[in-house]
Structure formats: structure tokens, C-alpha cells
Amino acid sequence: MNISSLLSGKNRQGMLLLLSAVLFFSACSSRRNTAKPSTTAAAKTADAMAHLKNRHLYRFITDWTGVQYRLGGLDKKGIDCSGFALLLQKDIYGNTLPRRSRDQAAAVREKNMSQLNEGDLVFFSFGGGAVDHVGVYLNNNYFVHASTTRGVVVDDLSLPAYQRVIVKAGSVKN
Incomplete structure (x- = not known):
């Protein structure tokens, strides 16, 4: 299987969906806990x-x-x-x-x-x-x-x- 066959038709849509999911979940995981920090x-x-x-x-x-x-x-x-x-x-x-x-x-x-x-x-x-x-x-x-x-x-x-x-x-x- 070469790159052009991966990017055609259904495979292309699947790759875009996978890429979108990865970006979405990685963005969510980078959020910090917003609890009030202890007073130092x-x-x-x-x-x-x-x-x-x-x-x-x-x-x-x-x-x-x-x-x-x-x-x-x-x-x-x-x-x-x-x-x-x-x-x-x-x-x-x-x-x-x-x-x-x-x-x-x-x-x-x-x-x-x-x-x-x-x-x-x-x-x-x-x-x-x-x-x-x-x-x-x-x-x-x-x-x-x-x-x-x-x-x-x-x-x-x-x-x-x-x-x-x-x-x-x-x-x-x-």
C-alpha cells in the first residue's frame, strides 16, 4: 500500500477522523487543574x-x-x-x-x-x-x-x- 492509496476515498476520511480525534484528546489532556492553589x-x-x-x-x-x-x-x-x-x-x-x-x-x-x-x-x-x-x-x-x-x-x-x-x-x- 502506498501513500496515494491511503489518501484516497474512505481511507482519506478515516485518516482525517483519526487525526481530529488525536488533536481533540491531546488538547483536552493538556488542560491544567483549575483548583485554587495553596497559599505559599x-x-x-x-x-x-x-x-x-x-x-x-x-x-x-x-x-x-x-x-x-x-x-x-x-x-x-x-x-x-x-x-x-x-x-x-x-x-x-x-x-x-x-x-x-x-x-x-x-x-x-x-x-x-x-x-x-x-x-x-x-x-x-x-x-x-x-x-x-x-x-x-x-x-x-x-x-x-x-x-x-x-x-x-x-x-x-x-x-x-x-x-x-x-x-x-x-x-x-x-
Whole structure:
């Protein structure tokens, strides 16, 4: 049997029917399950970013996300936590802050954690003594900071690792 005899008459109709069935069933099998995906940490982080009121803040964070940590750094080659907070406050809110996180802590009006607003500062003491880390509150218990191991990231403030070391939070005094 050659190709021309396969494509003639009834054989041709059968081939078209077979090809149509294959295409139909392969298209159906490629459909994905449309069930709602489980909420992940990444989805919650994306949700916090999506609910920022200040679009300039959103752009600032996305521009800096992933920049590596560098003690004393103030540019995209590397930045530390207090440098990141300083630049964010200056560029987004027009606030002037001292360079060191412990001095920045003295420059805020303290608030209860439940009263924090977008742009407020959150201070930590990982060393057990004075303030040694700062981040900027976003919403829904999320904050952005320059992590020593992961660079500039958005993190969940309700994680036990942060809850154990929070020492102060508040808004910049004007």
C-alpha cells in the first residue's frame, strides 16, 4: 500500500477522523487543574507587595530586591540594613535618618506593632543587646530589609525568628 492509496476515498476520511480525534484528546489532556492553589510564602509576599498604597515604594523595593548585603554599602553593588532604610526613607518619604540602625531607632516615635503603617521602621536586636538591624514595614506583617544572607528581601514579620528579636517599631519623627 502506498501513500496515494491511503489518501484516497474512505481511507482519506478515516485518516482525517483519526487525526481530529488525536488533536481533540491531546488538547483536552493538556488542560491544567483549575483548583485554587495553596497559599505559599511567595504568594503572601506578592500579596503584601500588591497591596502597597505607595506605587513609588513598590518600584523602589522591586528595583532593590536581590541586591546583596554589604556592611557599610549604599549602592546596588551592596547595601546594609540601615543604608537601605536610610535611602528608602529619603527617596520615598523625604525623611532624613542617621546612618546607623541604633541611631535610627532613636529617631522614631514608638508605636505598638498593631498600629504600624506602611513605611514605619521595625528594629531588631539579633545580638541580644542594642539595636543591630532595621527593616521597613509594609502591611499584613510583612517588611522589607537588607538581610545579611539573602540581600534585600520582603519577609514575614510574624516568623518566630523575628518575633523573638523585635525591640522597637515606629514612625520617623518629623
